[in-house]
Amino acid sequence: MPIISYIEAVTRAIREEMERDENVFVLGEDVGKRGGVFRATNGLYEQFGEERVIDTPLAESAIAGVGIGAAMYGLRPIAEMQFADFIMPAVNQIISEAAKIRYRSNNDWQCPITIRAPYGGGVHGALYHSQSVEAIFANVPGLKIVMPSTPYDVKGLLKAAIRSNDPVLFFEHKRAYRLIKGEVPDEDYTLPIGKADVKREGDDITVITYGLCVHFAMQAAENLAKQGYQAHILDLRTVYPLDKEAIIEAARKTGKVLLVTEDNKEGSIISEVSAIIAEHCMFDLDAPIKRLAGPDVPAMPYAPTMEKYFMVNPDKVEAAMKELAEF
Amino acid sequence: MTKLRHHQLGLSDEDVLQMFKTMVLARMIDERMWLLNRAGKIPFVISCQGQEAAQVGAAMALNKDKDYVLPYYRDMGVVLHFGMTTQELMLSGFAKAEDPNSGGRQMPGHFGKSKNRIVTGSSPVTTQVPHAVGFGLAAKMKKEDWVAFTTFGEGSSNQGDFHEGINFASVHDLPCIFMCENNKYAISVPLEKQLNCENVSDRAVGYGIHGETVDGNDPLAVYEAISKARKRAIEGGGPSLIETVSYRLTPHSSDDDDSVYRAKEEVEAAKKIDSIITFGSYLKEVGLLSDKTEEELRTNLRKEIDEATDYAEKAGYAEPESALKYVYGEE
Numbered sequence: 039m040p041i042i043s044y045i046e047a048v049t050r051a052i053r054e055e056m057e058r059d060e061n062v063f064v065l066g067e068d069v070g071k072r073g074g075v076f077r078a079t080n081g082l083y084e085q086f087g088e089e090r091v092i093d094t095p096l097a098e099s100a101i102a103g104v105g106i107g108a109a110m111y112g113l114r115p116i117a118e119m120q121f122a123d124f125i126m127p128a129v130n131q132i133i134s135e136a137a138k139i140r141y142r143s144n145n146d147w148q149c150p151i152t153i154r155a156p157y158g159g160g161v162h163g164a165l166y167h168s169q170s171v172e173a174i175f176a177n178v179p180g181l182k183i184v185m186p187s188t189p190y191d192v193k194g195l196l197k198a199a200i201r202s203n204d205p206v207l208f209f210e211h212k213r214a215y216r217l218i219k220g221e222v223p224d225e226d227y228t229l230p231i232g233k234a235d236v237k238r239e240g241d242d243i244t245v246i247t248y249g250l251c252v253h254f255a256m257q258a259a260e261n262l263a264k265q266g267y268q269a270h271i272l273d274l275r276t277v278y279p280l281d282k283e284a285i286i287e288a289a290r291k292t293g294k295v296l297l298v299t300e301d302n303k304e305g306s307i308i309s310e311v312s313a314i315i316a317e318h319c320m321f322d323l324d325a326p327i328k329r330l331a332g333p334d335v336p337a338m339p340y341a342p343t344m345e346k347y348f349m350v351n352p353d354k355v356e357a358a359m360k361e362l363a364e365f
Numbered sequence: 366m367t368k369l370r371h372h373q374l375g376l377s378d379e380d381v382l383q384m385f386k387t388m389v390l391a392r393m394i395d396e397r398m399w400l401l402n403r404a405g406k407i408p409f410v411i412s413c414q415g416q417e418a419a420q421v422g423a424a425m426a427l428n429k430d431k432d433y434v435l436p437y438y439r440d441m442g443v444v445l446h447f448g449m450t451t452q453e454l455m456l457s458g459f460a461k462a463e464d465p466n467s468g469g470r471q472m473p474g475h476f477g478k479s480k481n482r483i484v485t486g487s488s489p490v491t492t493q494v495p496h497a498v499g500f501g502l503a504a505k506m507k508k509e510d511w512v513a514f515t516t517f518g519e520g521s522s523n524q525g526d527f528h529e530g531i532n533f534a535s536v537h538d539l540p541c542i543f544m545c546e547n548n549k550y551a552i553s554v555p556l557e558k559q560l561n562c563e564n565v566s567d568r569a570v571g572y573g574i575h576g577e578t579v580d581g582n583d584p585l586a587v588y589e590a591i592s593k594a595r596k597r598a599i600e601g602g603g604p605s606l607i608e609t610v611s612y613r614l615t616p617h618s619s620d621d622d623d624s625v626y627r628a629k630e631e632v633e634a635a636k637k638i639d640s641i642i643t644f645g646s647y648l649k650e651v652g653l654l655s656d657k658t659e660e661e662l663r664t665n666l667r668k669e670i671d672e673a674t675d676y677a678e679k680a681g682y683a684e685p686e687s688a689l690k691y692v693y694g695e696e
Contacts (some may be wrong), residue, residue, distance in 0.1 A: 100529035107499020143485040144468030145691040203694035
């Protein structure tokens with residue numbers, strides 16, 4: 039099986055879906071001739087032309103809103119927000135419109151749009167090119183939020199998002215784009231949105247996380263194994279709506295749970311995961327639920343010292359895992 | 366002998382009578398909604414009164430079997446022409462399960478019916494403008510000969526979505542018609558505190574598109590402007606911004622008290638040039654309508670509204686648990 043990067047998996051998923059269905063098209067800033075500032079849409083303009091790979095004016099609410107209109111007509115837009123941090127002008131369109139179109143019309147209209155955005159820090163992106171924004175959208179029924187960790191998951195889940203009849207926010211970790219490589223079949227496949235995935239089996243502690251932090255946890259787990267502790271790692275993959283069954287099962291398996299996100303801690307995705315475990319697994323736990331997250335400051339600073347302090351990394355994850363294992 | 370105005374526009378005598386009928390029907394349904402509201406039978410009304418000429422004149426210039434409309438909350442005249450029925454509007458007023466707009470989920474005035482290409486709308490204003498552009502984009506991509514028509518008030522012309530949407534449509538020469546129903550008030554805030562250019566349509570220059578202001582009390586003038594805008598759009602001439610100037614004859618909604626921000630005399634003056642009166646006079650001058658036939662028309666419409674009201678009042682609400690349905694599609 040060929041080994042490709044995380045971002046190549048993004049490009050391949052889009053290309054294959056555009057080849058498969060003429061209703062699929064891309065719109066966003068710099069997605070056409072430039073192929074995207076990260077090159078996620080590289081080569082698509084040449085292959086499909088400017089009518090299906092549309093360089094839009096610099097206006098995020100229009101990128102989302104025009105996409106929503108086209109989706110209501112029956113097309114399958116893939117709208118790109120250049121950085122997740124810049125999704126804010128489009129929030130009204132996403133929360134008031136895309137999320138509620140099916141519900142408010144009593145199932146008469148639907149909005150099959152996919153909105154992609156690179157998120158995450160550790161790339162010297164400072165406050166406005168590093169944010170994790172998923173929590174803002176994670177109490178908005180009607181939306182689905184996918185945050186894959188591996189190239190295999192990227193391809194299968196992005197294809198599923200494009201084919202979904204509901205609006206999907208697809209957040210790609212920008213540091214994973216070229217850092218993470220993995221086996222991805224050339225064949226067509228999709229993965230189910232709403233299903234978490236066990237990335238490592240273990241009996242001593244459970245780590246539940248998503249995105250780039252999955253890799254931090256995997257690295258930490260290997261080190262910890264040498265010290266005699268086996269970690270069970272659950273990758274949420276879809277952070278809204280959450281896969282409650284998988285979360286409960288993973289928590290019960292070891293009775294010791296570490297939750298990891300690189301987002302700010304309070305009100306984050308792992309806060310909800312924690313609540314699910316508290317509601318359902320109270321008597322299965324052998325230690326208090328432990329959370330590792332970014333600090334509750336507005337966003338990640340630019341200077342390397344402060345950025346490093348903010349970011350979750352394998353060492354921090356390993357230390358937290360060890361502490362929990364020894365509890 | 367000079368041709369009559371409506372004949373010059375290619376409208377038959379039947380067409381203008383239909384135009385008048387739809388205007389009067391919208392007005393009478395709206396008036397009934399206020400009575401029902403004041404009687405405590407329905408919680409909320411938001412009116413079309415004063416804007417029927419603009420709405421029906423525009424809607425008749427569209428192709429109701431092909432075009433998509435993205436109306437705002439006052440557009441009863443638009444949706445009636447596009448096939449929404451009196452009964453359906455009453456079901457919406459009473460928030461009953463059979464309401465095709467939303468099954469009783471949304472307030473009245475939040476129109477939507479996919480079968481008739483009436484696109485679902487929300488309460489945050491102007492979000493429909495980029496949606497209309499998305500429909501226009503779809504028409505262009507699919508090489509189909511229909512237009513996307515959307516409306517909004519003059520207050521909405523200050524929203525970012527107005528600018529972002531129209532600019533996008535202009536850059537891509539999309540078949541869209543943006544119609545601003547300028548009724549002089551955004552709830553309590555008058556036009557002069559909303560914008561500092563003379564006309565909303567002056568803004569078209571900044572987008573490089575056709576802009577035009579017409580008398581919103583004259584359905585024939587609106588018909589003409591929208592017909593030309595539609596022709597331009599279909600022929601690849603891009604979008605247009607048409608402003609119809611009229612007056613909001615009622616308070617903003619059933620929950621508003623307009624006496625605190627505008628003079629009674631101002632409202633009374635506007636009622637004298639109400640399109641229902643002036644267009645009725647035109648039809649009488651050209652011999653298509655008489656006091657007698659107008660009264661017959663109103664009697665018939667009253668009967669239709671009575672029946673629709675009874676039906677809607679007796680119809681069932683959605684089951685409480687149905688509030689859980691349709692968050693996501695079946696997949």
